[in-house]
Amino acid sequence: MGFQNRRDFFKTSLLLTAGITGISSKKNKAASLDGPSENRMGVLVDTTVCIGCRSCEWACKTTHGLPTKPIDSYLDRSVYDKKRRPDEHALTVVNEYDNPNNPLLPTDVKVQCMHCEEPACVSACIVGAFTKHPEGAVTWDTDKCIGCRYCMVACPFQVPSFEYSKAVQPKIMKCDFCFERTKEGKLPACVEVCPTEALTYGNRNELIEIAKQRIKRQPDKYYNHILGEAEIGGTSWLYLAGQDFGKLDFPKLGRDPAPGVTEAIQHGIFSYFIPPIALFALLGSVMWINRSKNNGEEK
């Protein structure tokens, strides 16, 4: 089935679903998210001051009870030979890239969940195991998760990972913005440990102002863009860099939130308790109609 057809299929099914559930996608979004509150927190990652020491990786693992080698072993720079992604063993990783402005100062980029303002993972999760908290964190609840891994597919930053190695009660693993620590008034573990404060924790609006100031004061040092300020509706974690973010493996994203369609369907269905089987029967028939229409055209 071609792309065009798939879109047709989605459109038709969306209309039908909206008809069934009797609610618009707008209302759903509003219900799932109260809009960024004034005290939304975030972290500004300034990749121009990150030294790639990976203390943040160590601190994150230690705080989250993940197995880790002693901190001294993090001095080994051979890990930078290949690019890594956060996975079930490490909720955050640091990668290193060439710096065209100064080959002796490579650019180090810490990667973790961006804690999107309008998170695709939250929308994609059909059982509501993900929560966007008013302070910014997007967390995941082990009791609700059914292991469908929709979140992994939906996340534009490819963050959530799955404990494939575990047979019993495998978990979805991702940075939780140190939810427990911040609740107690502590800083996220990575922010606390970072020797150069490449990670600044604070009010998201304030962080955006600070980031703008840094760019204004040192226009030669910074690439004039705050990643996460507007992308996919904004993210709680924001990035500054000395070069184009595309070169640092950040996906090129528009300003519109990623969710939308899936959100409308899923939330609509589940909030009105329509049995999934009925929906799939419906979707199946739509698909069938579309296909036979296509076949007719092709002939």
Place this chain on the structure above:
Amino acid sequence: MKYFVFIVITYLSLSTFSFPQEVIHNQVNLECNTCHTCEVPTKNDPCLIECPRPKMQKEFPSSETGPDIFIMDELENRYLPVVFTHKLHAQMSDMTGGCLACHHYNTLGPILRCNQCHSEKRKRTDISKPDLMAAYHQQCLDCHRQWSHKNDCTSCHAEKKGNESFDRSEISSELTQKTHPEVKKPVKIIYQTDCKEGKLVTFFHDQHINIFGLDCISCHKNENCISCHDPAKVKNGKQHNFDKPIMVNISETERHQRCFGCHENDKCSLCHKNSEMKPFDHSLRTGWALNKNHLKLECTACHTKDKGFTKLENECVSCHRNWNSETFDHKVTGLMLDEIHIEFDCSDCHLDRDFSRRPSCGNCHDDKNFPNNKPGKLVN
């Protein structure tokens, strides 16, 4: 930072820890609100104005008179305090942005401690400036990372093994007295250029210092430690071997800018030649040989600052304006006048006071001429 460091050390050695800002405050003639935002600044809350500050300290003591070392112990925790070799770093910074590289945004008056602006706590209300640990690390690691290609902690921090305490008196003199070894200066550097007429530019490094009186920072303002300390990756031709012509990897404008401060109005061919140039020689370049007295002089004795290195009138009196028969010691010319001739006015022999022409004996003698006859005796 370096200057307050000095203050700290002085006081540490006296085993007291009062901060001598009051003393310095008395010496500065400033309105309080040049630096402070509140009526009554205190030690704990100096309420300094926000950075970047409109009026900032630009003059600092020399790297030699600043403190030798500074002990950073505000944040000791996992590690013992850091002994920062201040003098060594100050000497290096002479060529890399000077004191301002660290002492940025210092208000006028006293030299500020870093922690007067940079919080010792990471969790704080004002997050617009890095905290103290970050401020230190950002300053240090920019160079250290480039230099060593490492970011290990132990090159600066000694790890705490147990409960050992840090004894200031045990800091070895090796550290306190540590200075930067004298920088090896090249005699000349030959630049290979892509200029069609005159491919080679011979730069006489020693002559620019010794004859033309330039100091290091006239040219080396923004050197990077790596220019010398990273032999593995030689950048911009700054290697120590200057025997062969080198290519530099900087833009034409940037290359010329370094010389244009003085050579802006000179012809290209002054520096661009097809072969290696000979060192500067006054008689070759200007057609006016320096005699043994003039050779001893600094260029600037004749070529004063306002005139620069331009062509001067080469009559004695164009420089030696107040010379007359009484003030001039004729011996310096190599001829000591005898008792009779020493009484005469200059113009009696040097007709019309033209000292470039041969002196005449005709005013008194019909049968004598110079140099066959001399009005005195030759001396060395």
